[in-house]
Amino acid sequence: MSAKKTTSAAPTAPRPTDAELSILRVLWDRGAATVREVHEELSARKPQVYTTVLKFLQIMTEKGLVKRDESARTHIYRAAVPPERMQRSMVKDLVQRLFAGSTQALVQQALGSGKVTPEEISEIRRTLDALERGE
Amino acid sequence: MSAKKTTSAAPTAPRPTDAELSILRVLWDRGAATVREVHEELSARKPQVYTTVLKFLQIMTEKGLVKRDESARTHIYRAAVPPERMQRSMVKDLVQRLFAGSTQALVQQALGSGKVTPEEISEIRRTLDALERGE
DNA sequence: CAAGATCCACGAAGGTTTTCGTTGATTTAT
């Protein structure tokens, strides 16, 4: 009843659901895409109904997760947020919710569970160096 | 309708929702707790209704996220899974969904966005050393 | 131009998550 969400776009894009994220991945990949293009790319992995994808894009537009160019009949969609920013916010979110705010704890857990090549390890070391050097 | 989940506990605990995760945090923290204790701790941050917390604990019991000792009138709950295991699986999940399977990409993003103290950096270095040494 | 294809909007159905009121049982205090 009280002020919670105005009709305009949210200032902070909400955390995407799984389905929304799969669509964002396509948009990040292509930069921009029509509903049909998204639909086809998603269908390659898992059969999808066209209007389902369309519906998601519409909802995501309302949520501010994507932006829509309606100048032509066939609308063109883009992710409203670059992948890096989304990764950032979702990592932060997970750190808060699951690691009591400790970034280090998450990093340790990630290193312990996932595969990392020697080259990647070197790269992480360089990032650590840069961090210590004060960026 | 078909076989999807039997009545018994799930072999793999499902990804907890936000509300469920906040309850798990309390349980991990305390080891074990009654509904009232969980309720009070959660209420400290955000007003909660007792029966809402109770309901969640009941659902989480069905899902296999928590275990319940019903021997006394006041039931006692424990997390069914240690925090490390949950962290592991949720980090893996995020790596798949948002980082195209690259653990390294997540680590880089985490290091770049969160605050990490010099001591923590050293610790991460030691972990990297151990990794290179083949554990 | 007429038929078919393509596209978006709308809405509804089914599922899950979240919230909470009520009930009945058990315990505690008077």
Added chain:
DNA sequence: ATAAATCAACGAAAACCTTCGTGGATCTTG
């Protein structure tokens, strides 16, 4: 032992997520 407090169970309502069918508009093609 009666009243008050505490507790688990149940169910329902609200919100949200996911899926998809239908309809109307626009574009394309023969």
